[in-house]
Structures are given as C-alpha cells and as structure tokens.
Amino acid sequence: MTWKDALGDRVPDDLGREIDTYENQMALKRQGKIDDKVFAETRLRRGAYGQRYDNGQRNDGTGVKPLPFPSSGQTKGPDTVWDAPGMQRIKIPFGGLTTDQMETLAELAEEYSDRVVHITTRQDIQLHYVHIDDTPDLMRRLAAVGITTREACGNTVRNVTACPIAGICRDEAFDVTPYAQASMRFLLGHPDAQDFGRKFKVAFSGCRQHACGLVNMHDFGAIGVTKEVDGVTQRGFEVYVGGGLGAVPHEAKLFEPFMAEDEILPTLQAMSRVFARLGEKKNRARARIKFLVAQLGLEEFRRLVRKERAALPGDDRWTGYLDALPAYGEQPLKTGQALGDEAGSPAFQAWARTNVYHQRQPGYVTATVSLPLGDLSSDQLRQLADVARRFVGDAVRATVEQNIVLRWVRESDLPALHGELDAIGLARPGAESIADITACPGTDTCKLGIASSRGLAAELERRLADQLDTMDESVRRLRIKVSGCFNSCGQHHISDLGFYGVSRHVGGHVVAHFQVVLGGKWVDNGGAYGLAIAAVPSKNIPEVVRRITDRYVAERDGAESFYAFTARVGKRALRDMLDDLMAVPAHEVDASYYRDWGDPREFGIGDMGVGECAGEVVSLTEFDLAGAESQIFEGQLQLEEGNFERADALAYGAMLQAARGLIKTEDIDISDDAEQIVSEFRRRFFDTEIFFDRFAGGKFAQYLFRRHERSTPADGLDTARQLIEEAQLFVEATHACQARLAAQPVVMPPPLDATTGAGRPS
Amino acid sequence: MNDVTTPTPSTHVNDLQRIALKVFLTDDSTLDPRDVIPVFHRWIQTQAVDGLLIDVADYTHLPTGPSVLLVAHEGQYALDRTDGRLGFQYTRTRPLEGPLAERLGGLGRTLVQAARLLETDATLPGPVRFAGNDIACVANDRLLAPNTTETLTAFRPALEAFLHTVSGEADWSLTREPDPGAPFAVRAQAPTPATLGSVASRLAASHEA
Numbered sequence: 001m002t003w004k005d006a007l008g009d010r011v012p013d014d015l016g017r018e019i020d021t022y023e024n025q026m027a028l029k030r031q032g033k034i035d036d037k038v039f040a041e042t043r044l045r046r047g048a049y050g051q052r053y054d055n056g057q058r059n060d061g062t063g064v065k066p067l068p069f070p071s072s073g074q075t076k077g078p079d080t081v082w083d084a085p086g087m088q089r090i091k092i093p094f095g096g097l098t099t100d101q102m103e104t105l106a107e108l109a110e111e112y113s114d115r116v117v118h119i120t121t122r123q124d125i126q127l128h129y130v131h132i133d134d135t136p137d138l139m140r141r142l143a144a145v146g147i148t149t150r151e152a153c154g155n156t157v158r159n160v161t162a163c164p165i166a167g168i169c170r171d172e173a174f175d176v177t178p179y180a181q182a183s184m185r186f187l188l189g190h191p192d193a194q195d196f197g198r199k200f201k202v203a204f205s206g207c208r209q210h211a212c213g214l215v216n217m218h219d220f221g222a223i224g225v226t227k228e229v230d231g232v233t234q235r236g237f238e239v240y241v242g243g244g245l246g247a248v249p250h251e252a253k254l255f256e257p258f259m260a261e262d263e264i265l266p267t268l269q270a271m272s273r274v275f276a277r278l279g280e281k282k283n284r285a286r287a288r289i290k291f292l293v294a295q296l297g298l299e300e301f302r303r304l305v306r307k308e309r310a311a312l313p314g315d316d317r318w319t320g321y322l323d324a325l326p327a328y329g330e331q332p333l334k335t336g337q338a339l340g341d342e343a344g345s346p347a348f349q350a351w352a353r354t355n356v357y358h359q360r361q362p363g364y365v366t367a368t369v370s371l372p373l374g375d376l377s378s379d380q381l382r383q384l385a386d387v388a389r390r391f392v393g394d395a396v397r398a399t400v401e402q403n404i405v406l407r408w409v410r411e412s413d414l415p416a417l418h419g420e421l422d423a424i425g426l427a428r429p430g431a432e433s434i435a436d437i438t439a440c441p442g443t444d445t446c447k448l449g450i451a452s453s454r455g456l457a458a459e460l461e462r463r464l465a466d467q468l469d470t471m472d473e474s475v476r477r478l479r480i481k482v483s484g485c486f487n488s489c490g491q492h493h494i495s496d497l498g499f500y501g502v503s504r505h506v507g508g509h510v511v512a513h514f515q516v517v518l519g520g521k522w523v524d525n526g527g528a529y530g531l532a533i534a535a536v537p538s539k540n541i542p543e544v545v546r547r548i549t550d551r552y553v554a555e556r557d558g559a560e561s562f563y564a565f566t567a568r569v570g571k572r573a574l575r576d577m578l579d580d581l582m583a584v585p586a587h588e589v590d591a592s593y594y595r596d597w598g599d600p601r602e603f604g605i606g607d608m609g610v611g612e613c614a615g616e617v618v619s620l621t622e623f624d625l626a627g628a629e630s631q632i633f634e635g636q637l638q639l640e641e642g643n644f645e646r647a648d649a650l651a652y653g654a655m656l657q658a659a660r661g662l663i664k665t666e667d668i669d670i671s672d673d674a675e676q677i678v679s680e681f682r683r684r685f686f687d688t689e690i691f692f693d694r695f696a697g698g699k700f701a702q703y704l705f706r707r708h709e710r711s712t713p714a715d716g717l718d719t720a721r722q723l724i725e726e727a728q729l730f731v732e733a734t735h736a737c738q739a740r741l742a743a744q745p746v747v748m749p750p751p752l753d754a755t756t757g758a759g760r761p762s
Numbered sequence: 763m764n765d766v767t768t769p770t771p772s773t774h775v776n777d778l779q780r781i782a783l784k785v786f787l788t789d790d791s792t793l794d795p796r797d798v799i800p801v802f803h804r805w806i807q808t809q810a811v812d813g814l815l816i817d818v819a820d821y822t823h824l825p826t827g828p829s830v831l832l833v834a835h836e837g838q839y840a841l842d843r844t845d846g847r848l849g850f851q852y853t854r855t856r857p858l859e860g861p862l863a864e865r866l867g868g869l870g871r872t873l874v875q876a877a878r879l880l881e882t883d884a885t886l887p888g889p890v891r892f893a894g895n896d897i898a899c900v901a902n903d904r905l906l907a908p909n910t911t912e913t914l915t916a917f918r919p920a921l922e923a924f925l926h927t928v929s930g931e932a933d934w935s936l937t938r939e940p941d942p943g944a945p946f947a948v949r950a951q952a953p954t955p956a957t958l959g960s961v962a963s964r965l966a967a968s969h970e971a
Contacts, residue, residue, distance in 0.1 A: 377827025
C-alpha cells in the first residue's frame with residue numbers, strides 16, 4: 001500500500017504526473033543516469049533543499065568530523081550526500097491556508113520532519129530534517145489538499161506574496177489577493193519563466209504606507225491603486241521592478257505609476273521573457289533582475305519589456321480571472337458583532353492590545369498568532385486548525401513576519417478565542433512588536449549561516465518579552481530582524497534594528513559577531529535599506545539593543561520615528577555608543593564570547609594552532625581589516641551627506657586595504673600601490689581560489705576587480721551605495737579567508753637567506 | 763484528520779517503521795530542557811548513544827512538542843513536551859529489520875540506554891528520573907496506522923509482547939489517543955512503579971536471550 005494508491009484521484013492529474021516524474025528522476029539519479037547539478041536543480045525546483053551538514057561533515061566543537069551517512073557515495077547534488085537530511089520548502093501563495101491544509105502540514109511534520117513547522121519571511125512553510133526518499137509522498141499529500149511545492153526554489157518564480165490583511169485592511173485601495181493568486185497560477189510552470197539565471201520574486205500590496213507587502217524589496221512589486229476615469233473608478237497597480245535584498249540590496253524602481261489591472265499578467269510574462277533572454281546566466285551573483293535593470297538602465301529595461309509585451313500573442317488567462325473578481329471575497333463564518341464592555345483578564349487585555357487588528361468591516365477583527373521564531377509544533381498547528389475551523393473557517397494566512405493571522409474573527413468572540421489559543425500555547429502577546437523578532441534559520445539548519453540568528457533572536461525575545469508591559473510605546477513598535485549571514489533572508493536591511501551574522505578572528509579563535517544595521521525602514525513597503533555600522537560580538541548584541549532604544553526614548557523629538565531619529569543623530573554618534581561593545585575579552589577571561597547563542601560548542605573552526613610567525617602576520621592583517629572597516633563606515637557617512645564620489649573612493653580604498661592586509665600574510669612588503677595590490681591579490685588568492693567562499697565562489701573578489709577596472713568613480717546614490725555594500729562584503733570575505741588561513745596547521749617557514757630573502761613565506 | 767482511504771490495519775500495522783517510544787519524567791524530577799542542549803552536543807562528540815548523530819535542534823521556545831532534539835540519521839532523540847508532559851522520546855525514522863515486536867524491543871533498548879544516560883548525567887542539576895511503568899508509543903504513519911480502534915487491535919499483540927519484556931507480568935492498561943487527527947498513540951501504564959534501570963536490565967536480558 002502506498003500513498004499514491006491511497007490518495008488516488010484526490011491528487012490532481014497534473015500535479016500527480018509532475019510528482020511521478022520527480023520520483024522517476026530520483027530513481028535515475030540513484031542509477032547514476034542524471035548529472036549532479038541537473039538533479040540538484042530538479043529537486044530544488046520541487047522545493048527540496050539541502051541542509052547544513054549535508055556535505056557529510058560537521059564541527060562538533062572539537063573539530064570537523066565526518067558524518068558517515070550510509071549513502072555509498074550516492075549524492076543528490078554537488079557535495080550533497082543522498083542520505084543527509086534536507087529542508088522541504090512549501091509554497092503558500094499569499095500565505096493563504098485552509099484548515100485542511102494546516103492539518104496536512106501538521107501530519108507531514110510529524111511523519112517526515114521533526115514535528116515542527118516553520119513559517120518563513122516569504123509566507124512559505126518549511127520542514128526540516130526531511131529525507132529525500134520521503135519527498136514524493138510528502139508532495140502527493142500536499143497536492144491532495146491543493147498545495148504544490150513546484151518552483152518553491154530554483155531559478156524560478158518563487159512564492160507570490162501579498163499583504164496578509166488584504167481584503168480587510170482599513171487603508172488598502174482594494175483587495176489584491178485575487179491578483180496575487182492569478183499571477184501565481186499564470187506563472188507556475190509557464191514556459192517563459194523556466195529559463196532564468198536566478199530566482200524571480202513577486203509581491204502585491206494594497207497600500208503604499210504599510211509593510212505587509214514589502215514591494216520595495218521584490219523583483220516585481222505591485223501596489224494596488226485606483227484612479228477616476230470619466231467618473232468611473234479603475235483599478236490598477238503602481239508597479240516597481242528590480243528590488244531585492246540579498247548580499248547587495250537594491251531598492252525597487254518605479255516601472256509604471258498606473259498599470260491597468262488587465263496588464264499585470266502580460267507584463268509579468270513580457271518581463272519574464274526579457275529576464276530570461278538578457279539576464280545573467282553564468283555569474284549567479286549578478287543574475288537577479290535587479291542587476292539587469294541596473295545594467296540596462298530603467299528606461300531601456302522598460303522599453304524592452306513594453307516592446308516584448310506588444311509582441312506577445314494573446315492569452316485568455318491574462319484577463320480570464322477578472323470576470324470573477326466581483327464575486328471574489330472570503331465569506332465570514334459568523335455574523336459580525338462588536339465586543340461588549342467586558343474588560344477581560346489582564347492576559348487577554350495584553351494580548352488584545354498587540355495582537356488584534358480591527359478590520360474595516362464592522363464587528364470583525366483579525367487576530368495574530370505570534371509564533372516564536374516562526375515555529376509551532378505539529379500538535380499546535382493541528383489544534384490551531386481546529387480553532388480556526390470553529391472561529392473563522394479557512395480565513396487563515398501566514399505573514400512575512402513569521403506569524404499566522406486568523407481573519408474575520410467576530411469581535412465578540414475574542415475572549416473565547418484568546419482562551420482557546422492560550423490553551424494550546426498560542427496566545428503570546430506582543431505581535432508585531434520589538435519582541436516579535438524575525439529570524440532566518442541561520443546556523444541552525446542553513447548551509448550558508450555564519451552566526452546563530454535564531455539563537456540571538458530567541459535570547460532577545462526572552463529579554464524583551466518581559467519588558468513589553470512597561471516599555472515605552474515608541475520602542476514597543478520597533479522591529480528587530482536577524483539574518484545568519486549577509487544574504488538577508490531575515491530581511492535585516494528593512495528593519496529598525498537589523499543584525500546579520502559575521503565572524504571575526506580574535507587571538508587565534510573565531511568569534512561570532514553581528515553587524516548592526518541601522519537606517520532601514522519597515523513601513524512604506526520596506527521603504528529604506530539600512531547599512532551596517534559596526535560588527536559587535538554576538539554576546540553583546542542585547543546590550544546594543546538596550547543602549548540604542550534607551551537613547552531613542554531619551555532623545556526622541558516628539559513623535560519622531562526611529563528612522564528619523566537615527567538619521568538625525570547620525571551613524572557616527574550611534575557607532576560611538578557601541579565602541580566598547582566591539583571589544584572581545586580574551587578567551588581565558590570570558591569564554592562565553594567564543595560560543596554562539598544557544599550553542600555550547602566553541603564557535604567556528606575549533607582547533608587553531610597559531611605559531612608565533614603567523615601570529616605576528618595575522619595582527620598586521622587585522623590592523624588592515626580594521627582600517628578597511630573604518631573606511632567603509634566613513635564612506636557611509638559621506639554617502640548620507642551626498643558626497644558620492646568620496647563614498648566611492650572610501651569603499652574602493654577599503655577593499656584595497658583589506659586585500660593588502662590579506663596579502664601581508666604572504667608578503668609583508670606589499671606596497672600600497674593599487675595596481676600591485678590587485679595584481680598580487682589576484683595571483684595569490686583569486687587564481688588559487690584561496691579567497692573563494694564555499695558557496696559564493698569568487699564573487700566577492702570580483703567586487704574589487706570590477707571597481708579597480710572602472711576608471712570613473714560612482715556619481716550617484718545607487719552606485720555609491722552598491723559599492724559600499726560590496727566593500728562590506730569584500731571585507732567580510734577577507735575576514736573569513738583570514739580565519740581559514742589561521743585555522744590551517746602552521747608550517748614554520750625555512751630560515752631566511754639573509755642575502756636573497758629566499759625562504760620568505762610566499 | 764484528512765479523509766484518506768486507508769488499508770486494513772491488521773494487514774499493514776506489522777510493516778510500521780516510524781514508531782516513537784517515550785518515557786516520562788517522574789514528579790520529583792527537575793529538568794530544564796535548556797540544560798540538555800550541551801548534554802546532547804557532548805553525546806555527539808563522544809558517540810554516546812545509538813546511531814549516526816548529526817545535530818541538536820533547540821525548540822525550547824515552544825510550549826509543546828519536541829523541546830530539544832538530537833537528530834540522528836536513523837531517528838530522533840527528543841526531550842519532548844507533547845501534551846505538556848516532559849519526557850524523553852526516541853522516534854525511529856529509518857527502517858529496522860525484524861518483526862514488529864522485535865523492532866519495538868530494539869527501539870526500547872535505544873530509548874532506555876539514552877534516558878539512563880540523562881538520569882546519570884552529572885552536569886544536570888537534577889534529580890532526573892524517568893518512570894519505567896509509564897510508556898507512550900506513537901506511530902507516525904497514518905497510512906499504515908490510522909488512529910482507530912482497528913489499529914489498536916492489530917497493534918496490541920506486538921505492544922503487549924514488548925511490555926511483557928519491559929516488566930514481566932505487570933498489568934498494563936492501554937489508552938489510545940482520543941484525537942482522531944493525532945497520530946495513532948497508546949499510553950501504557952502499569953500500577954507498580956519501576957525504575958528505568960530495571961527496565962534496562964530486563965530489555966537487555968531479553969535481547970541476549
């Protein structure tokens with residue numbers, strides 16, 4: 001008996017065939033008939049990811065040890081062992097969940113995962129520790145409740161996200177849900193969206209001012225707007241393109257101020273064609289559409305898309321869904337009714353104050369189920385499905401803040417709902433507050449994680465939750481977002497207080513740090529991106545939060561926003577506040593700094609013997625790295641003052657100084673001539689691939705090469721800002737390279753020949 | 763639970779592989795789940811328990827479900843808080859050889875060996891003791907073992923054989939998980955208290971025999 005037999009025709013034919021094909025490809029891979037890279041992309045397009053340690057090795061705190069999986073050499077991708085557990089990402093378009101789907105997800109978490117369901121920052125669901133052999137049945141069971149994992153990853157159109165309160169929002173132009181749904185259906189498996197060099201993310205928002213849709217950070221973002229034409233209200237979208245976070249964030253550009261609703265799908269198709277045809281394919285690091293827009297210029301990109309649009313053969317699906325729009329809408333389970341005068345318990349009041357949103361429809365509210373770190377157990381999800389079924393039916397959505405909202409709650413039901421949520425441990429107050437922290441998986445499960453984003457977030461949540469009741473309201477409303485690395489899955493750039501994981505080499509050890517990112521804006525659809533001002537040891541981050549928020553409370557000018565406050569006070573002053581926190585005590589003084597949050601292992605690469613010779617050279621390198629970081633910071637200040645050329649020069653100088661520092665590990669006499677630095681860096685660290693990141697390859701080095709080859713400095717905000725971001729990443733990569741070098745066994749150099757210098761380390 | 767056409771339990775329960783066994787902390791025990799995180803990491807370093815040990819997952823922020831997981835290739839060890847009661851659970855995720863009762867015995871030995879290590883771990887403030895007369899058995903496989911009375915009927919012989927091994931002639935009462943959406947689970951309780959040490963001895967003796 002199999003799930004395929006048991007589910008029978010409950011699995012739609014098309015989805016069933018796709019999953020059968022995937023299962024066949026798994027069989028062929030086991031027989032060695034499919035190339036590693038091809039199979040990796042195949043499973044990724046089904047949402048079946050790799051997971052940390054799937055290369056068959058792990059640092060257990062005493063050193064890197066093999067994990068001898070019984071795979072007999074079988075792999076599921078390059079350097080990815082077949083039997084190693086993986087992560088399954090499950091696309092949930094616009095975060096919309098039915099109660100049946102919730103129950104199925106709970107069952108899958110129990111049977112194939114670790115009994116925990118994780119909500120992502122793009123309204124997806126992730127299950128961890130899944131064996132690839134289980135994925136076909138997992139997908140069939142999802143298909144039976146109308147969920148496909150197709151194109152949950154890979155170089156495809158990813159989950160189409162939308163504001164989780166679309167349709168009930170007091171400020172929206174109109175409900176964008178059906179447009180998000182139509183876009184998802186239209187683009188899923190579309191032939192024009194299968195040949196991208198990189199992923200393509202789409203988001204819809206019903207307003208400009210809130211954050212729910214995060215249009216500004218998407219490849220294609222659409223904000224619902226209306227206009228009057230001959231006395232008739234027409235729906236359309238303010239369309240943005242080329243946004244994205246990641247290592248080098250780009251704010252989206254306005255593509256069109258009013259795109260008629262019937263043009264959304266054909267424009268998406270045309271844009272897909274242009275992206276597939278002209279987007280970068282070889283260099284993954286430059287393959288997002290943001291780079292294409294930057295390379296072509298917005299005008300040219302727009303012209304190409306419009307030309308492509310004009311040439312497209314007609315497709316009924318472009319407008320077919322529009323006919324059903326008047327009838328679209330969720331039907332509330334119960335008749336609306338206001339809450340009476342009853343005050344309720346203090347716990348209810350605290351919860352209602354932060355977790356309840358009054359819908360524009362009288363008598364209804366939306367209740368947010370605040371999930372710590374985006375997690376809930378399978379039991380909780382099943383029980384939540386039961387609660388939802390009785391209170392709101394299928395009006396449930398996952399949010400980009402890693403929570404779940406129950407829409408269309410009858411207001412008078414709130415005390416009862418709170419009681420039921422409390423009984424299953426899901427009545428945590430403080431939703432969408434400073435204590436409701438967003439975090440990517442980080443080092444817990446992500447292969448790219450550098451520091452423990454979840455560990456830090458959990459620690460901050462513990463500390464801040466206790467203070468919520470007494471906290472200044474202006475601080476309570478702030479957002480904290482944490483990423484385990486620079487890739488920004490935790491969306492640290494658009495947070496009030498953002499953090500991303502880096503490492504620093506200190507006295508022969510590697511220490512987890514977080515870059516403190518300020519200047520981001522959560523509102524206005526992620527309206528501004530912050531920049532890193534200082535790398536602080538992970539263990540000092542709670543104190544960073546305390547100091548900065550205390551100063552905000554003390555010095556806030558009236559109703560001044562945190563964004564405006566940080567801009568007014570300035571990064572230099574804010575950084576000065578953190579100076580003492582950037583220091584790391586010696587290991588023998590306080591070993592806790594050398595372990596990450598929630599992880600008792602010695603952080604990083606463990607057994608690092610450092611000889612005297614190397615020690616001296618390392619200190620010189622560190623000196624240069626510190627200088628490079630100072631230049632970057634100074635560059636940020638110049639950027640803020642509009643001195644783009646100066647900012648560019650400082651960022652370029654920072655990269656040169658970092659590269660020079662690294663070269664000093666081999667040639668202490670390296671000059672400060674840019675040409676020689678770049679040449680030597682290329683010869684010693686790029687051509688040899690010593691500088692290469694395990695996953696990113698040589699992309700960070702290319703930042704230096706590209707700037708060095710460019711004769712003219714940046715003359716605009718975007719290009720100068722991009723170079724500062726790139727310089728920051730280059731310096732981080734230099735830190736990482738230095739740490740790798742330091743971790744290698746020290747080989748004492750032969751004695752120097754006094755006359756020729758022969759024997760000098762090279 | 764979603765309505766799925768399921769096979770006849772009596773013919774398929776014996777194929778069950780995704781089985782979990784859990785023992786519960788005694789009332790006089792004191793254990794902060796967060797204290798177990800370094801213990802699990804140490805177990806990986808020293809290969810202290812069965813299986814290819816991969817990583818530790820911290821879910822101490824969740825009020826129910828797994829609190830701290832030690833993930834192995836073959837299964838998962840967990841300090842588990844399902845239904846709010848803290849206990850120690852081993853969940854098999856990869857296939858085991860042998861008849862069902864034998865597989866249960868193997869799971870029991872793996873569970874008890876690891877739980878005994880927790881009981882005797884000097885780094886835990888403690889006391890940490892698990893009851894040997896209170897065992898939960900969960901079948902994480904709705905295809906082969908839907909949560910029905912028929913499944914219990916089919917599963918009972920193997921479970922009782924296992925329980926007999928655990929404590930001889932004790933009069934175990936079996937209670938099936940009432941929530942039809944939850945996985946098939948049986949709580950087995952015997953009136954006479956038993957230490958995990960005694961259970962370990964009996965399981966070992968039975969295995970050697």
